[in-house]
Amino acid sequence: MVGGSPRRLDDNLMDKFRGHVIGKGKARSDGEEVGWLGGRHLLDREFDTDKNVILDCLHFGMRVDTSKVPPDLMRAYIEQEREALLKAHDGWKPARIRKEAIEAAKQRAAGELKDGRFRSMRQFPILWDTRSDVVYLGATQPAVQERFMSLFRDTFDKRVERLSAGRLAYRWAEAAGNARRIETAQLAKYVPHERGNGHIEVYWTAADPASRDYLGNEFLLWLWWTVAEQSDVIHLPDETDASVLIVKQLTLECPWAETGKQVLTADGPASLPESRRALQGGKLPRKAGLVLHRDGSQYELVLQAETFNVSGGVLPKLEKPSGEPVPGDRREQAEERVEQVRHFSETLDALYHAYLAQRFSDDWARVQREIAAWVLGVDSADAIRGRMADAGVAAG
Template sequence: MPFLSGSLSFERFRVEKFDSASFDQEHLDLMHQHAAGKVETDSAENVHTGFLGGAHLFDQDFDLEKNVINDAVHFGIRIDTNQIPAAIKNAWLQMELAGLGRDNPSGVPTKTQRKEAKEAVEQRCEVEAATGKYRKFQPFSLLWDHGYEMLYFGGSAGTASGHCADLLERIFEIELRHVSAGTIAQAWAIEADRYAEMDEVVPAAFIAGPSHGSVAWANEHSQAPDFLGNEFLLWLWWTLETQTDTITIADDTEVTVMLSKTLSLECPVGESGKETITAESPVKLPEAMQAIQHGKLPRKTGMILVRDGQQFDLTLQAESFGISGAKIILDEDTEFDADDRIEAVRTLCDTVDGLFHTFCDRRTGADWHKDLSAIQNWLAPVPQRAVQAA
């Protein structure tokens, strides 16, 4: 599965209230007891989640040597659904109604006949669902890192991740908190004793005009400042264009950065729409610069990161800090086993977070106004820049 080979795509969840000192056979036995396929899904509207051993769609084998690697457990979760597609149910209903209404003088089914048709379709759905022909299996790869108290979910946050989180919370009596740009920023602020400053942060005005108090894509159910992910990508873009392509992070290691391959931008007030640019270096194209000069903010970008000789190619989603299409680039002579692979996942996340922490330090520091002024000048049209320089 992807965490042990191939490219990586995942969202992160913070694991809370897991009291065990390490993963042991007891935890794997729990997974085996609730393995995918042990509970049949015969009803018409049913969703069942179960654990997978991680090797393939029907893997129900769980073993310490196989699943516990480098203080992390690698496994899968399968979501089984047995639902009749809405288009098929509607077709059956129309066929029933046509048959029942055929002998009516008006040719239109009566209220009683409509009710009869609905009941007939419900019965047919139960019969068809029992055959299993509409059953679908959707597997997801997961990595639960004990030392980092982190769950890596091999997919994007949404209904599927919710089903998987419910299963893990129920079976292991833990709590999972989705990691986003805002929660990373808040956690950093607590560690750095900058929480008061972080609490006062509002969306910055990078171009002339009225400032906006929020962004159109903000999660109304979250108080975390996820908009900082968008500002981080813009700050990173400005830094690479005007200062340096190498950024020192908190542990004093240097990260070389290049924005590449894809760039998605959107108007934060929802007025001028979205734009996606695909190129070897999209930020070098004039349409990319024009987009941010008109107030759009980056929502997703491809990037290449090099740290301590290790290279990662990935796409980063600004608000969720979800990573997709990540590739670990190695020399041909480098030996790389499962332990190294999991360590590389940690390094990748530490590197992305380290860059973001550097931005958070600037964003909540006394010199942020200097950065903001410089970015505003960088984004200003050429004649305006000349006036400001004069």
Template sequence: MAFDSGTVSFRRYAVMGRSPREPSEKMLQTLEGMSFAPGGSGASQEVEYGWSGGRHVLDTSFSFEHNVFGEALHFALRVDTNRVPAQIRRAYQIIEDEAASLGNAAGKKGVKHAVQRRIEADLRSGRYRRSRLMPVLWDLPRAMVYAAVSPAAQEYLLNLFERTFELRLEPLSAGRLALRRMEAAGNRRSYEDAHPTRFAGGPDGEERAPEYPWVPRGDYPRDWLGNEFLVWLWHHTETEGGVVATGRGELGVVIDELLEMHCAFGETGRDVFRASGPTRMPEAVDALFSGKVPRRIGLIVESGGSQWQLTLSAESFACAGVRLPPAEQAVSPRAVFEQRIDALRDLCETIDALYEAFLKVRFAGAWDAHVAAVRRWIARAARRQGA
């Protein structure tokens, strides 16, 4: 799903190091030098990856005309998988076993070598090769990369970007964004001392703290803050009329179309609600009261006359199915794309403003009182549903 048209999906990555501030011919040449080349290692690999110009899966050329838009670079990560399916491997094994039983192979070792030769021949031929392009947009002045990569391909993106530019990409998850903001405010200690909030009693009443089992333990970023953010946003839209005061002014927020909730205690599974106004569904209130928290949520966000619709993932802050405002008075495809880049930047700044409004409350001295108000709101909503 490219960034130049239609809906877009992406995660954000901060470029760590001395990132260039504007595109250059040298950067394009560097990308081309690390472009995708099947079999570039000299052997058949199950997974191969490299850069692509992005216009099509065989595009390995990079130019100002096709890859530079304003102060941004637009290209793609190509990932090829070249795996012989398990059922084909089993078929080869059976064929060679039958041949061996007729005296046509030299025992088990001969069968093994014969099967391996068949598999290697398939890999060399590319018979089972599958190619995928994943769009990448590098916003140079902001030292930010937006990439539509799958979780499995993220490792390839981080590795290739560092090998290409000698710059590291840092995934901007909920915990990492919170840490960056708390450090900027000189308050890292509060972030390090933070513990998950219990908004509801949970399966065992008040005795257990939420575990957020989907978030890694230890020194990893506190990505459960993203789940707390969505609970806070849900409460705010229900009690404050869907208007949030932020550093960017008042923002309009509507939760719509999707609400995916998981048990913060790791016991009662997940619920997915798809409807107009899913937070008003009785089942959603019951899920919140039982100890479930949002992990994905559909949003409509308005700021300064612009509107975006998207699905936001709590922990990764990944944005999916983003509908950008239409380009206005654009006279060429290039102008349309550059307006879309501006709209993408505005969206991210708007989401960050909402998150910063939450963090100001979360790390203020009145957080416990705010949590008590949220708990009363949840309990009242659950009683109304049960009445």
């Protein structure tokens, strides 16, 4: 978030939500309306500090309403109107009949839309962590994220930015004093292209080469190599340890936009021969199912590499070690959930920071050679140097 979170989570802040609650604004010309929800259910339009403030966080929601007559039904309306006009006006020309039928069908549809007959409502949960100035939106679709950012700006006069892999890397670099290294970084190449450097390196980040979002792809590959060749337990910058498993799904794609995408689904997709062949063909991981374990808590998720979007997240159950439910009222359980979300986010960030610390260390050239040897199935890291040098590939 640009500009920081509000210092006081009081009724004045609730008034800002109330001013942009769903149903209070004006629908767009296409019939879409976007507004805030109270957070408990699809029709919750109430805001108060007792409900919406949890610890130093805000829990609420966003609803997107769309109103549109199904195309097949609209065509049926036009045909009904056309048949009625043919009977009533035998001498009219076909072009006039059709024009009048379309207009009558539109008026009929407009009346039904006004009555809410074809309204579709979607809600998206939101947690605003004012301690870390991070807003968690329960949606990965870019269109929904755009609507959220626009509504947030209109409501609070503040700007939020997507925390993609590249933006997270820049934030880490500024704190670590490595900003210059991020700015001059190049994609770590493990499989030389047959045309050398005369091609797009990563087509999905080509529109914004300075974003460094490809570091998310490198991160998944680094995790994969670390778990396969080093250990499934990774030491983190905060002196804790996290174990990592790649599970259920793994998506790889050719960064040169030449050999397409490969989606692997299995209990251990990274162990399949097809996954290694995809790497050897130059593909990079773009999405992976992960299980993370840290400080006695286990999390399951699907991570999209460049955007760092998380989907399918599973937090630990609120229960005692014996399996009994955690006692307490609804608010105590909500507070525990907030702490779980924070710990999960810290765990994922710490893993990424561990990768970045190695990626931009003086030891990276050696690590890159080892990863390249593993990718290509070469026993000795030294043997890969000649192949990379022949292709004009340098450690980046």
